[in-house]
Amino acid sequence: MLSSPARRIVPRARRIRGLGCYRTERPVGPIELDLARNEGPAPDAALARAVAERSRELMRRYPDTDELRGLLAKRHGVDPAWVLITAGADDALMRAALAVLDPGCEALLTTPAFEMLRRYVRLAGAAPVEVPWLEGAYPLPDVSGLIGPRTRMIVVVSPNNPTGGVAEARHLRALSRAAPAALLLVDLAYVEFADQDLTPCVLGLPNALAVRTFSKAWGLAGLRVGYVLGRPEVVEALRAAGSPYAVSSISAAIAAERLRRDEDAVMAFVERVRSERDALTGLLTELGAAPLPSQANFVLVRVRNARGLWASLGRCGIAVRIFPGDPLLRDWVRISCPGEPHAFDRLVRALRRTLGCRKGYAGHDRRAT
Structure with a gap:
C-alpha cells in the first residue's frame, strides 16, 4: 500500500496509466534448460x-x-x-x-x-x-x-x-x-x-x-x-x-x-536452429498440438492446457513461455530451439512424456482459431 506522499509522487500520467512492469512468469524449481527467452549460443x-x-x-x-x-x-x-x-x-x-x-x-x-x-x-x-x-x-x-x-x-x-x-x-x-x-x-x-x-x-x-x-x-x-x-x-x-x-x-x-x-560459428548455430525448428514443428503436430509455421528461433504452439504444459516442463527443468495476460495467447506456448543437440534431445523427451502421455495438454484444432 502506497503512503500518501508516495501516491502524490507516483505519476498518474495517461502515458503510463494501467502499464505494469514487464514481467514473465517463471516455473517453480530449478531450471537447467531455459527455452523461454529466445537466447542464442554462449560465445567461446x-x-x-x-x-x-x-x-x-x-x-x-x-x-x-x-x-x-x-x-x-x-x-x-x-x-x-x-x-x-x-x-x-x-x-x-x-x-x-x-x-x-x-x-x-x-x-x-x-x-x-x-x-x-x-x-x-x-x-x-x-x-x-x-x-x-x-x-x-x-x-x-x-x-x-x-x-x-x-x-x-x-x-x-x-x-x-x-x-x-x-x-x-x-x-x-x-x-x-x-x-x-x-x-x-x-x-x-x-x-x-x-x-x-x-x-x-x-x-x-x-x-x-x-x-x-x-x-x-x-x-x-x-x-x-x-x-x-x-x-x-x-x-x-x-x-x-x-x-x-x-x-x-x-x-x-x-x-x-x-x-x-565468429560469423561461421553463428551461421552454423542458425542452421542448427532451423533444423530443430522443423523437427519440433513435426513432433508437436505428431503429438496432437497445433504449431504455427515459424521463421524465428522458436515455435508457437496451441495446446489444450498451456499452463499445464508449462508447469510439467518446468518440473523437468525446462522453461518455456506462456502468455496468461494476453487473451489472444491464453492457449499458446512458445518454445525456443536451443540450437544444441543434447539440449534438443532433452526437450524432445520431455515433450513426448508430457504431450504424449497426457493428452489433456494437446489436441487443439487450429481450425478453431
Missing part, C-alpha cells in the same frame, strides 16, 4: 579473453562505439552515418517512438507482437492502433486500410515475436508508398533465422528504419547491444532521443570482436 571463452587485454582502459573511458559502427556499416554497405548503436533492440524501438510520435498521433502495430512496442508508443503519448496477425500472411490490406492523417509510425516485426510469421519485401514497399510521411519501423531481431533478410529492402526505402540486435543469433543478450540502420537524418533524430552513452565500451568491443571472428 576466447572472445572475452581477446577483449580483456583492453578492458581496463575501456572501463575508465566514456563509451566509444565507432569501431562497431564501422564494422556494421561495411557489413551492410552503408556509410557509418547510417548506423546507430543502441542498448539492445529495445532501446532502438523506444528511441524511434520518442523521436517521431506526439500526443494525438497514432502508430499502427500488429498483435500479438513484442509487448514493449505498445508501451513505447504510449510512453511517447501516442495511441497504438493494433491489427490482428496471429497466423498466415502479413495483413497488408488491414494495416493499409487504417493509415490516416494521424499515422506517424508503422511497426513491422519480421519474423514476428511470438508467432514466427514474416512480412515480405513487397509489403514493406507498399506500406512505405501508402504512408510517405510516417516512419516505417522494421524490427528484424530474428532475421538471421528467416528465409529472407529484409534489411536491403528497408535501406532502399526513404522513410524506413531497420532494427537489429546481437541478442538472438549472436548470443550476446546480456551485453545489450543492438543497432539501427537508416537514413542519417532519421538516425540523428533517434540519437537525440536517448542517452549519448547507451552502450558500454566493453559491450561494444565484444560485439565487434564477435563480428570479426
